[in-house]
Amino acid sequence: MTEDNKNFVLFAVVAALILFGWPLIQNRFFPTANPPVTKIEGGETEVVQGKAAATADAPGAIRDRNLVIGESPRVKIDTPTLQGSINLKGARIDDLVLKNYKDTIAKDSAPVRLLSPAGTTDAYFAAFGWRDDGLAPPAADTVWTASSPVLAPGKPVTLTAANAKGQRFQIELSVDKDYMFTVKQTVANGGQAPVPVATYGLVNRAGVSKDPDSWTIHTGPMSVANGSANYSPNFKDVDAAPQKFTTTGGWLGFTDKYWLTALLPDQARSFDGQFRAGNAKTYQADYTAAPQLLPPGRQITQTARFFAGAKEVKLLDRYTDKEGATKLDYAIDWGWFRLVEKPIFYYLDWLFRMIGNFGVAIILLTFTIRALVFPIAQRQYASMAHMRAIQPKMKAIQERYKDDKPRQQQEIMALYKSEKVNPLAGCLPTLLQIPIFYALYKVLMLTIEMRHQPFVAWIKDLSAPDPLTPLNLFGLLNFTPPHFLAIGVIPIILGISMYFQFKLNPTPMDETQKQVFALMPWVLMFVMAPFAVGLQVYWITSNIITIIQQRLLYARHPALLEAPAK
Incomplete structure (x- = not known):
């Protein structure tokens, strides 16, 4: 077997490993896009309906949510963004839907439900109280008295209860026009002796997050403590042992890809926080504030x-920058390229607000990025032309010193220096594209502003894969192709654009390189297929710009198209 054939076989093996092994790597490090919001059946676009979480392994009977909500007195929650109620039995915030977000893209879709009472599907609730250490706070089944039937922005509600020792308890709840509740907990000591007062707050949920937790995107337990965001503990860690910490300033709670519950104690006082697991796959985040001694005849208020x-x-940034919520913006796991990702998000969001179509905004973002790197691309092509011109000299050195590799490298470096050529200059634009591409991937995967954003025709969600595949004749054939073979129309266009881009590149002198470049577009087509359509739109646009740019720069550097001298 010749050396070229060996190289080609090696490349074919590597390509197969990429094609079939990539899904395993991707699931661990780069989760695929959101599940498709549509599917093609009988040639028609159909909305994919959401499915309720399985509850067969939950203890006892899961009861109807409306029935449970109707069993106890409640205070209605009504804001521009939230709707629900507070359970006066136990003073729990356990009924909450998000008005501005729907489960699916269907017009009659129900709004996203975040919180549900205990004993219902996807139970998820918050509660606030006092530690029972020398104090006799209201029990978990105490029915509190409310000062008003409705909690709304600018209309707080005070819950009151008392005990037989002369101690009176109040929880004043207020809410802004977005998603932040303020909880003022007051104890009035009408007894004869001082009592220690230590408030607590908790968030309890049944089951783990439906969004996968990965190396690049964290979901599950999360906290900010001692100035740092902690994405490390996951549900399995909490199953193994409680996760505890002590801090002044910070927060803790549970994060999904798009939704967050977070407890924010008084940011100026110390508190103990922990995550712990309960029976039947329930999980709890809770904190206890440092105790304060309350003398007789006095009262104390602690705020969370x-x-x-x-x-x-923008909302999380506002809470962080202007309202003292320590690093609440870190609830979005931007990762290593945070300094690149956030400006890209803000620019992309601005384009979207101006134009009204997120796909067009991605295209304009691509033009902006390529315009910024165009001067570097000019240098790249000049360097490539110069490198091509000195190829005969390099070949001569390689032949002359083929048995002396150190001397060969020394002479080649001397040639680069004398000819004033930098062999790495051609790689710089590609290297610059890596953090930009990764940043766009994170923006599409993480930011709720991009969720369910349509583009054109059958593309109803740019953060999901392309649902339209010719392998089943666009849904006319009644079968679903395997995931790694379900190549949509957009990935196919991506492969074609890469093919023509590679065709415009100077023909490599090495036969193995020719074979690599011939196969690479189609391998990458399969690799990119499960990713968000928005990423593929970015790459296709970038390829088209590159093709135009190559024609312009080849006209400026015709040596690149000439056969290398011998």
Whole structure:
């Protein structure tokens, strides 16, 4: 077997490993896009309906939510963004839907439900109280008295209860127009002796997050403590042992891809936080504030906040920068390229607000990025032309010193220096594209502003894969292709655009390189197919710009198209 054939066989093996092994790597490090919001059946686009979580392994009977909500007195919650109620039995915030977000793209879709009472499907609730250490706070089944039947922005509600020792308890709840509750807990000591007062707050949920937790995108337990965001513990860690910490300033709660519940104790006082697991796959985040001694005849108020809603980027930034919520913006797991990702998000969001179509905004973002790197691309092509011109000299050195590799490298470096050529200059634009591409991937995967954003025709969600595949004749054939073979129309266009881009590149002198470049577009087509359509739109646009740019720069550097001298 010749050396070229060996190289080609090696490349074919590597390509197969990429094609069939990539799904395993991707699921661990780069989760695929959101599940498709549509499917093609009988040639028609159909909305994919959401499915309720399985509850067969839950203890006891899961009861109807409306029935459970109707069993106890409640205070209605009504804001521009939230709707639900507070359970006066136990003073729990356990009924909450997000008005501005729907489960599916269907017009009659129900709004996203975040919180549900205990004993119902996907139970998820928050509660606030006092530790029972020398104090006799209201029990979990105490029915509190409410000062008003409705909690709304600018209309707080005070819950009151008392005990036989002369101690009176109040929880004043207020809510802003977005997703932040303020909780003021007051104890009045009408007894004869001082009592220690230590408030607590908790968030309890049944089951783990439906969104996968991965190396690049964290879902599950999360906290900010001692100035740092902690994405490390997951549900399995909490199953193994409680996760505890002590901090002044910070928060803790549960994060999904798009939704967040977060307890924010007084940011100026120390508190102990922990995550722990309960029976039947229930999980709890809770904190206890440092105790304060309350003398007879006095009262004390301790204030906390509770965030329950969508992880909107600008909103989390506002709470962090202007309202003292320590690093609440870190609830979005931007990762390593945070400094690149957030400006890209804000620019992309601005384009979207101006134009009204998120796909067009991605295209304009691509033009902007390529315009910024165009001067570097000019240098790249000049460097490539110069490198091509010195190829005969390099070949001569390689032949002359083929048995002396150190001397060969020394002479080649001397040639680069004398000819004033930098062999790495051609790689710089590609290297610059890597953090930009990764940043766009994170923006599409993480930010709720991009959720369910349509583009054109059958593309109803740019953060999901392309649902239209010719392998089943666009749904006319009654079968679903395997995931790694379900190549949509957009990935096919991506492969074609890469093919023509590679065709415009200077023909490599090495036969193995020719074979690699011939196969690479189609391998990458399969690799990219499960990713968000928005990423593929970015790449296709970038390829088209590159093709135009190559024609312009080849005209400026015709040596690139000439056969290398011998």
